[in-house]
Amino acid sequence: MSVLIQGGLVATCDAEHRVFEGDIAVEGGKIVGLGEAARAALPSPEQVIDARGKAVLPGLVQGHIHLVQTLFRGLADDVPLLTWLRRYIWPLEFAHDDRSLQASAELGLAELLRGGTTTLLDMGTVHGHDVVLDACARSGIRALSGKAMMDQGEGAPAGMLEDTRAGLREAERLARAWPNRPDALVRYAICPRFVLSCTEEMLRGCAALSQETGALLHTHAAEQVEERAAVRALLGTDDLSALAGCGVTGPRAVFAHGVHLDDDEIHAIAAAGTAIVHCPSSNLKLGSGVARVADLLRAGVRVGLGADGAPCNNNLDGFQELRLAALLSKMKAGTSSLPAREALHLATLGGARALGLEHLVGSIEAGKRADLVVLDLQDLHTAPAVDLFSTLVYACQSRDVRHVLVDGRQVVRDGELLTLDAPRVAAEAREQARRIARKAGVA
Numbered sequence: 001m002s003v004l005i006q007g008g009l010v011a012t013c014d015a016e017h018r019v020f021e022g023d024i025a026v027e028g029g030k031i032v033g034l035g036e037a038a039r040a041a042l043p044s045p046e047q048v049i050d051a052r053g054k055a056v057l058p059g060l061v062q063g064h065i066h067l068v069q070t071l072f073r074g075l076a077d078d079v080p081l082l083t084w085l086r087r088y089i090w091p092l093e094f095a096h097d098d099r100s101l102q103a104s105a106e107l108g109l110a111e112l113l114r115g116g117t118t119t120l121l122d123m124g125t126v127h128g129h130d131v132v133l134d135a136c137a138r139s140g141i142r143a144l145s146g147k148a149m150m151d152q153g154e155g156a157p158a159g160m161l162e163d164t165r166a167g168l169r170e171a172e173r174l175a176r177a178w179p180n181r182p183d184a185l186v187r188y189a190i191c192p193r194f195v196l197s198c199t200e201e202m203l204r205g206c207a208a209l210s211q212e213t214g215a216l217l218h219t220h221a222a223e224q225v226e227e228r229a230a231v232r233a234l235l236g237t238d239d240l241s242a243l244a245g246c247g248v249t250g251p252r253a254v255f256a257h258g259v260h261l262d263d264d265e266i267h268a269i270a271a272a273g274t275a276i277v278h279c280p281s282s283n284l285k286l287g288s289g290v291a292r293v294a295d296l297l298r299a300g301v302r303v304g305l306g307a308d309g310a311p312c313n314n315n316l317d318g319f320q321e322l323r324l325a326a327l328l329s330k331m332k333a334g335t336s337s338l339p340a341r342e343a344l345h346l347a348t349l350g351g352a353r354a355l356g357l358e359h360l361v362g363s364i365e366a367g368k369r370a371d372l373v374v375l376d377l378q379d380l381h382t383a384p385a386v387d388l389f390s391t392l393v394y395a396c397q398s399r400d401v402r403h404v405l406v407d408g409r410q411v412v413r414d415g416e417l418l419t420l421d422a423p424r425v426a427a428e429a430r431e432q433a434r435r436i437a438r439k440a441g442v443a
Contacts, residue, residue: 001408002027004042008051008374010034011388013058013348014363017341019388024056026370029408034366047410049403051374055388055396057344058363059118059142059371059406060318061351063277064218064256064306067132067145068093068101068125070108071433073310075442081224081286086155088442089311093125093148094157095440101128103432105135106425108316114417115398117318118142118371118406121218121254121277121306121355123191126150126162133178136186140411140419142371144216144355145178146191147171149206153197168205172213180214182360185407187215192248194220195231195239200246207247216252216356219243222265223257224288240265249274254354256306257282258296259289266292266299275302275354278346280324281315282308293325294333297342304351317398322347326393340389374403 003026012018012034025033025042033041069089076088096104112120122145124132129147136143149171150156151164162170171190178188190213192198192206210217221239222228231239240261243249251273258276261269269276278291296303305325307316322343329338352362361371375396377385382400385391404412411419437443 001047002042002045003047003049003370003405003408003410004038004045005049005051005056005372005374008054008056009377009388010364011055011057011344011392012364013344014365015349024364024372026372026405026408029369031364031366031368031370034364037366049374053376053378054402055375055377055392056364057373057375057392058348058361059373059404060116060347061119061304061355061362062112062117062306062316062318062321063121063254063275063304063351063354064279064308065108065112065120065122065316066124066309067105067108067122067135068096069104069309069311070111070316071100071104071429071436073314075437076311081227081288082230084286084312090153090156090160091440091442092436094160095436096125096128098128098131100432100436101131102135103425103428105132106139106420107429108310109135109139109141110417110420110422110425111316113139113141113404113411113419114401114415114422115317115319116373116375116401116404117316118373118404119352119355119357119361120144121189121216122146123148123193123218126160126167129174133174133186133188138419140406140409141185142361142406143186144189145186146189146215146218147174149190149192149202150197151199151202156197164199164202164205167202168209171206172209175209175213175215189216189218191218194227195242196227196234203243203246203248210252216254217248218254218256219248220257221255222260224286225260228260240268244268244272252356256308257288257291259283259291261292266295266301270299270301275304277304277306277354278325279306279308280321280328282312284324285312290328290332292332293329294337302350302354303346304354305346318347319396319398322393340393343393344389370405370408372405373401375400376402
């Protein structure tokens, strides 16, 4: 399919933050021409998208999502992290079966795509992850996704705790089935949950499997004071040292949160090449704190953004995370610490770089894959749209998304999802949420 996106105000989000008004040519899933070159590259497009009066930007990249938790939205409010996990999230995840996993994943994917997120890094639960990967593939999103790895954990249901070797074998099977190929929209990621839920053997096994398969390593780290204290009480060291000592570090490692990193830890992460995903809504709702994003960027850490899971947010809106990241940095490090165009970078090219995908997505450049979002700028809350970066970061909302392309395929048209049946997804989610809440005893 060849597509000409015509007459939009284009925020390329490239290294120079270029903006132009004009056309984008898409063919064979990639961007083949920009501006005047677009017409020459595609004189007879099969489809034309009118983007006049609209902004065009790269699809948003969310580097920390829990699709299996979307069904739990509103079921785990007003408690801190460890209580949230032990009293609500782990029992709910344990109650999942294939039908509820599919309902949860589809609900999350539908919300993400319709809100302009085209790439995600997702952590599942310990079982049934084939269902989640299949839902990702059917939705048309670009995804790295893996089952959660857990072989220990105070307060976890007994059935949530895997045999270490069996869990690693299952992760290896999934990694072989969904390999880390450049042309693959859906790839597997190795996801040890966090230090408190993984033995040293599990962490070392995950690191070895990542090394062997080339899959990304994804975990939680330095999220909350109570959590870090529990790690020190258990191991006599901090979570960052424990992870690094087991090989969970380096350019293939992506840590969610990093709220409570000190100066030495920030510099160690930068030196190792490990990425951090900032989840501002989640960190506020769980009372975790505010990450030192400006300091991370100044140290050279790759930083992206993520909504985390629906029950600690309670939505998956990438534009809300973008706005909050910019505002919270002003409170944490000063009003000039994260200007709008730098904040937008975290949700696009910076986020792609955090996931090792910057050669494919994250900016609008000829040769890159065509993951694109068209937003309406004509509503009252976006007028007068004098400064595009300021409008995109502080004024735009997910409801402004009109069209979304992933790998050149249109997945949202005029605000309507094309790959999943949104009314059916919502209805099934309502039914399954009630059933799983009763089964877990948290209704």
